[in-house]
Amino acid sequence: MNMRVLYFAWLRERVGLAEETVSPPPEVRTVADLITWLRSRGEVYEAALADPSIVRVAVNQDYARPDHPVQAGDEIAIFPPVTGG
Amino acid sequence: MTVRVQCEDFDTAAELEKLTAGNPRIGAVVTFTGLVRDFAEDKAIQRMTLEHYPGMTEKQLSAIVAEAQQRWPLDGCLVIHRYGPLEPGDRIVLVIVASAHRQAAFEACEFLVDWLKTKAPFWKLEEQGGERRWVEAKASDDAAAARWQR
Numbered sequence: 001m002n003m004r005v006l007y008f009a010w011l012r013e014r015v016g017l018a019e020e021t022v023s024p025p026p027e028v029r030t031v032a033d034l035i036t037w038l039r040s041r042g043e044v045y046e047a048a049l050a051d052p053s054i055v056r057v058a059v060n061q062d063y064a065r066p067d068h069p070v071q072a073g074d075e076i077a078i079f080p081p082v083t084g085g
Numbered sequence: 086m087t088v089r090v091q092c093e094d095f096d097t098a099a100e101l102e103k104l105t106a107g108n109p110r111i112g113a114v115v116t117f118t119g120l121v122r123d124f125a126e127d128k129a130i131q132r133m134t135l136e137h138y139p140g141m142t143e144k145q146l147s148a149i150v151a152e153a154q155q156r157w158p159l160d161g162c163l164v165i166h167r168y169g170p171l172e173p174g175d176r177i178v179l180v181i182v183a184s185a186h187r188q189a190a191f192e193a194c195e196f197l198v199d200w201l202k203t204k205a206p207f208w209k210l211e212e213q214g215g216e217r218r219w220v221e222a223k224a225s226d227d228a229a230a231a232r233w234q235r
Contacts (some may be wrong), residue, residue: 006138008206009219058138058206061141061144077206079138079206079208080219082202082203082204082207083207083219083220083222084137084166084201084202084206084208085177085201085207085226
């Protein structure tokens with residue numbers, strides 16, 4: 001199951017990618033599952049995503065809580081708390 | 086009701102004129118303009134870059150404007166937010182709210198600014214000398230946004 005994952009701001013810099021397509025295993029069903037799976041992919045991900053209090057997630061451009069479902073074809077964005085205005 | 090996300094500067098007077106033209110119902114217009122400061126925590130800022138999430142930014146700003154329309158009787162509303170490289174003194178954001186009476190215009194404008202600061206996906210990168218620093222979200226901004234929670 002393919003998903004697009006986008007990274008912004010310092011998360012983009014720490015991961016070293018603005019965007020990637022990932023294929024997590026079928027047991028990845030929620031935002032929290034996806035973050036846990038991403039963290040298992042290497043030290044860079046583990047370090048960038050270690051503190052959930054400073055990581056926000058949007059699924060298909062709407063804010064999503066950890067229990068929000070994820071599925072094939074979703075656009076999932078991972079970013080720090082926003083600082084516009 | 087208009088939302089624009091753009092790199093270019095904007096002309097506040099021209100936007101205000103456009104928003105109110107031909108609508109004599111409007112008795113009050115409140116505008117908010119956000120500017121780049123030249124300091125952050127007592128350090129000088131030389132430059133700022135605003136990153137955003139194209140698509141989601143417009144979607145979230147439109148949702149915030151729709152929420153304001155639900156809550157107040159508005160006759161016009163415009164939000165322009167810039168992205169890209171900016172310098173101290175540059176305009177970042179413009180919010181214009183028009184209504185028959187001032188209270189709705191004042192409140193809706195404050196609401197829009199409070200919510201866009203905590204919901205619109207923008208991130209500020211500040212440059213001071215050779216150093217660059219991603220601005221951290223402020224608890225005071227969350228508290229300001231929470232005032233409008235229903």
